[in-house]
Amino acid sequence: MAVAYKRPHAYCDVPTHYCPGCTHGIVHRILSEVIDEMGIEGDTIGICPVGCSVMAYDYFNCDMIEAPHGRAPAVATGVKRAKPDSYVFTYQGDGDLAAIGTCETVHAATRGENIVVIFINNTTYGMTGGQMAPTTLPGQVTQTTPFGRDTSVQGFPVKVCEMLSTLSGTALAQRVAVDSVPHINEAKKAIRKAFENQKEKRGFSIVEVLSTCPTNWGLSPVEALDRLRNEMIPYYPLGVYKDVNVREEGKEDA
Amino acid sequence: MSERSLMKGNEALAEAAMRAGCKCFFGYPITPQTEISAYLAKKMSANGGLFLQAESEIAAINMVLGAASTGTRCMTSSSSPGISLKSEGISYIAASDLPCVIINVQRGGPGLGGIQPSQADYWQATKGLGHGDFHILVYAPASVQEMVDMAVNAFDKADQYRMPAMILADGLLGQMMEPVTFPEIKPMEYDKSWAASGHKNKREHNIINSLFLTPEVLENSVIERFERYRKIEETETDAEIYLCNDADIVVCAFGATARVAKSAVNLARGKGIKAGLFRPKTLWPFPVNELKDAVKTAKKILSVEMNMGQMIDDIKLATECKIPVSFFGRTGGVIPKPMEILDKIVDLGGDI
Amino acid sequence: MAKITVNFERCKGCALCTTACPKKIVAMQKEKRNSKGYYTAICTDESLCIGCGMCYTMCPDCAITVER
Numbered sequence: 001m002a003v004a005y006k007r008p009h010a011y012c013d014v015p016t017h018y019c020p021g022c023t024h025g026i027v028h029r030i031l032s033e034v035i036d037e038m039g040i041e042g043d044t045i046g047i048c049p050v051g052c053s054v055m056a057y058d059y060f061n062c063d064m065i066e067a068p069h070g071r072a073p074a075v076a077t078g079v080k081r082a083k084p085d086s087y088v089f090t091y092q093g094d095g096d097l098a099a100i101g102t103c104e105t106v107h108a109a110t111r112g113e114n115i116v117v118i119f120i121n122n123t124t125y126g127m128t129g130g131q132m133a134p135t136t137l138p139g140q141v142t143q144t145t146p147f148g149r150d151t152s153v154q155g156f157p158v159k160v161c162e163m164l165s166t167l168s169g170t171a172l173a174q175r176v177a178v179d180s181v182p183h184i185n186e187a188k189k190a191i192r193k194a195f196e197n198q199k200e201k202r203g204f205s206i207v208e209v210l211s212t213c214p215t216n217w218g219l220s221p222v223e224a225l226d227r228l229r230n231e232m233i234p235y236y237p238l239g240v241y242k243d244v245n246v247r248e249e250g251k252e253d254a
Numbered sequence: 255m256s257e258r259s260l261m262k263g264n265e266a267l268a269e270a271a272m273r274a275g276c277k278c279f280f281g282y283p284i285t286p287q288t289e290i291s292a293y294l295a296k297k298m299s300a301n302g303g304l305f306l307q308a309e310s311e312i313a314a315i316n317m318v319l320g321a322a323s324t325g326t327r328c329m330t331s332s333s334s335p336g337i338s339l340k341s342e343g344i345s346y347i348a349a350s351d352l353p354c355v356i357i358n359v360q361r362g363g364p365g366l367g368g369i370q371p372s373q374a375d376y377w378q379a380t381k382g383l384g385h386g387d388f389h390i391l392v393y394a395p396a397s398v399q400e401m402v403d404m405a406v407n408a409f410d411k412a413d414q415y416r417m418p419a420m421i422l423a424d425g426l427l428g429q430m431m432e433p434v435t436f437p438e439i440k441p442m443e444y445d446k447s448w449a450a451s452g453h454k455n456k457r458e459h460n461i462i463n464s465l466f467l468t469p470e471v472l473e474n475s476v477i478e479r480f481e482r483y484r485k486i487e488e489t490e491t492d493a494e495i496y497l498c499n500d501a502d503i504v505v506c507a508f509g510a511t512a513r514v515a516k517s518a519v520n521l522a523r524g525k526g527i528k529a530g531l532f533r534p535k536t537l538w539p540f541p542v543n544e545l546k547d548a549v550k551t552a553k554k555i556l557s558v559e560m561n562m563g564q565m566i567d568d569i570k571l572a573t574e575c576k577i578p579v580s581f582f583g584r585t586g587g588v589i590p591k592p593m594e595i596l597d598k599i600v601d602l603g604g605d606i
Numbered sequence: 607m608a609k610i611t612v613n614f615e616r617c618k619g620c621a622l623c624t625t626a627c628p629k630k631i632v633a634m635q636k637e638k639r640n641s642k643g644y645y646t647a648i649c650t651d652e653s654l655c656i657g658c659g660m661c662y663t664m665c666p667d668c669a670i671t672v673e674r
Contacts, residue, residue: 001607005662005672016667020644021620025666042455047320057461063450065323065462068346071316074308078320079450081304082278082328086452104316107309181626181660214620221620 010035010044010061017055021221023178023211024052024120028059030188031089031118034195035062044087045079047072049101051093052126070101073108076115087198089116095125098134098158105164112169112203116194119160122211123232130216134158137235142216157235161208165242171203173241177210179228183238193245202244210236258435263398264289264359264428267421269297270402271329271355273439274409277303278328280317282310282336285369286425287359290331311336315343315356322352323462325449327409331357333425334375335366337383344418345384349464351448351479353412355405356390356420359428362587370587371425373509376564379422380538387476389483391419391490392537394508398432400535406437411490413444415482422537424560426510426589483539491541494533497523498548501530503602506545506569507558508534511590515558518595525596527603537565542572554602555579558595560588608657608674612647616669619644626664629654 007013011032018024035041044062048054050069057064067075072090080088097105097119108115124142125131131144135157139148165173172194176187187209194205210232212224219227240246261269268290271279279298281291291307298305308314314330321328332340337358347354360375362368379392391411393404401423408419450460466472494512497519498504507515512533522529532548534541549555555577557566563581570579582598584590610632617640623632624647635648647670649655657674 001609001673003671004608004657004674005659005670007668007671011668015616018666020618021622021666023666025668026664029666029668041453043452045324045450045452054465057463061459063453063460065320065450066350066465067319068316068342071312071319071343074313074316075320075323077306077313078278078280078317078322078328079324080320081306081317082321082324082326083451086324103309104313107313181663184663221622222625225622225625 008032008036010041012059012061014058016059018052019215021212021214021224026178026184027118027120027187027209027211028056030184031191032060033188034192037192038195040087040195043085044089045083047076047079047088047090049090049092049096051096053091053093053120054127056091070096070099071104072096073101073104073113073115073117077108077111077113080113080115087195089118091118092120093126094119094121094123094133094135098160106167109164109204109206110167110169112171114198114201115204116191116198117204117206118191119206119208120211121160121208121236122213124213124216126213126216130213137231159236161206161241164206169204170206170242171197171244172205172207174243175208175210175236175238175241177228177233177238179210179225258433260431260433261398262289262429262431263401263423265293266398266434267357267401267405267423268293270405270436271409272297272301272303273436274406275327275439275441276329276355276409277326278321279303279305279330280308280314280321280328281331282308282314284333284336286361286428287331287333287357289428290357311339312343315340315347318354319343319347319350319352322347322354323350323449324451325446329355329357331359333359333361334363334372337375337378341384344390345386345388346464347418348384348388348390349386350462351416352418352462353416354418355408355412356418358420358422360422360424362585368587369425371510371560371589372585372587373424373511373560374564374585375422376537376559376561379420380540380568388479389538390417391415391486392422393419394422394535394537395427396509396512396533398427398430399434401427402434402436406439410442413442415486422509424510487539490536491539491544492535493541493544494531494535495544495548496531496533498530498532499551500528501552502528503554503556503599504530504532504549504552505556505558505595505599506532506565508537508565511558511560514590514592515595517592518599521592521596522599522603525600527599529599540568540572545569545572549573549577552577556598556602557581558590559583560590561585608655608672609652610649610655610661611671611673613669614646615640616667617644617646618642618667619646620666621647622664622666623647623661623670626660628658628660629656631655632661
């Protein structure tokens with residue numbers, strides 16, 4: 001017998017601080033698998049700003065930078081512009097990317113920065129204990145929306161892929177989920193495509209990953225997957241919102 | 255090959271940065287420093303560098319954080335309100351031990367203030383450029399030539415000590431034209447083995463980080479940084495001392511204000527008043543020993559600044575409050591006149 | 607012929623792998639906790655394992671290795 005599935009090299013062999021069932025670990029692994037499969041670990045620089053994944057610098061074997069809250073796309077811009085031949089990714093949560101860092105996100109996208117943005121949307125601020133995020137669903141109870149998110153008071157969730165798909169610099173805007181094996185495989189393909197875009201200098205690629213936060217949702221890890229499927233996906237439809245490969249070639253890359 | 259040319263302070267500084275090996279510039283438009291951006295936008299790419307206009311001051315300083323993380327010489331430039339916006343990033347850069355150069359061509363404040371020259375960011379630059387325990391190197395040029403020389407030096411010192419360095423200029427220096435000579439640049443090699451530039455499968459991964467959740471670990475990292483600061487305080491101070499050997503009154507002034515103050519000192523000497531000038535060229539570290547030497551014969555000190563007296567505390571501390579310190583300043587963008595300063599010197603000289 | 611190995615110390619007992627196994631042979635044991643206090647996943651019948659890797663794919667902690 002030979003080993004068929006094991007930890008990718010780009011994913012450090014250390015225990016993570018994530019809660020049981022937190023899907024960060026799944027996304028870390030498929031991202032690492034893509035880095036391994038493309039053989040780019042030595043040229044990759046990852047940027048993790050504030051959020052639950054702030055300590056991801058200890059989990060990826062490539063060079064890593066910890067960035068201020070929301071500023072990862074700006075930091076990534078500095079890295080990529082200084083080292084254009086490197087592969088640069090950011091790994092950001094919803095509060096980071098779609099609240100405090102919206103400006104940096106939108107402008108990195110519209111400049112067509114050749115970077116990959118992995119966007120973890122779990123509809124809550126995980127690290128600070130479950131407050132309302134820009135992506136919190138209408139009616140969702142959080143620490144700061146104890147009676148449910150009232151859209152007449154707290155407004156509406158930000159649909160990031162839809163928004164960024166309108167920008168000319170965006171090469172790929174795709175929403176995926178990690179609630180099931182087929183969806184995880186789809187998510188990995190999207191991340192691969194994002195890195196291929198960077199290789200081909202096609203512009204800004206964002207992969208939004210619908211994820212869970214069992215702890216702050218007050219659900220078991222398995223129940224959290226159900227919520228992702230039953231409540232999040234209907235509000236945040238999965239799919240490709242923009243893909244320049246499709247636009248340019250009339251068909252999607254294989 | 256050194257050539258002499260007539261240049262605006264902001265443009266001379268930009269040219270000097272490029273010659274010093276600055277490969278990336280990230281900035282956002284703000285008066286009165288915009289010539290730096292405009293100059294670099296024209297020249298950077300031809301010199302193998304990058305100019306990028308950021309979407310905000312905050313983005314610009316974080317782009318600097320990114321470029322600096324790769325071990326690339328980089329710079330950002332702004333003016334007072336813009337520097338406030340950058341302060342978060344500067345704190346992270348200092349905490350991550352990254353070298354970079356930051357230009358502040360000061361204007362009047364607080365708030366949106368005005369667009370005329372000011373020195374009202376002395377406290378901010380030397381004491382509080384962001385949250386947490388840290389310092390940055392602060393250089394105060396007083397001529398277009400010093401804009402050039404200090405910019406070149408700032409890149410070297412930033413690399414040597416792995417920390418941000420600031421050129422604290424003002425609108426007067428930024429906008430004035432003077433002849434300058436560009437020094438020959440001696441390329442120095444600095445250890446950049448810490449940089450996050452891709453490990454090429456040849457080393458362990460590097461981490462650029464400012465997060466330490468264990469209090470003792472964070473404390474140790476801050477203590478290590480402050481040990482470096484102590485060495486800098488011993489070795490990196492610089493000041494101009496003018497006519498202080500026999501001075502009764504030592505005028506303390508930095509930056510463009512020192513030029514006006516020097517005229518006033520000369521006028522005072524003409525009136526038989528023994529006045530001298532002490533001009534700190536480094537504001538952090540403050541040239542404590544140089545000032546002690548300068549005031550050996552002094553009975554009075556007069557601090558002249560384009561603010562409400564932000565340097566007075568440093569002067570008092572350096573001189574251990576042994577000599578009374580008076581103050582004359584204009585603020586809000588008003589430039590002090592030599593005669594105003596002379597009047598103050600004469601007032602002080604009256605009872606010596 | 608295939609088998610999975612669960613890293614006893616790395617498993618956080620989230621049970622996501624149990625939802626992924628097409629053969630329903632990945633389950634949570636309730637007898638022994640690891641040093642962090644978690645009951646961990648086990649394979650209940652190795653003879654049925656087809657080495658498909660679905661449990662590996664679903665595991666957030668990279669605690670499962672698959673051989674075949």
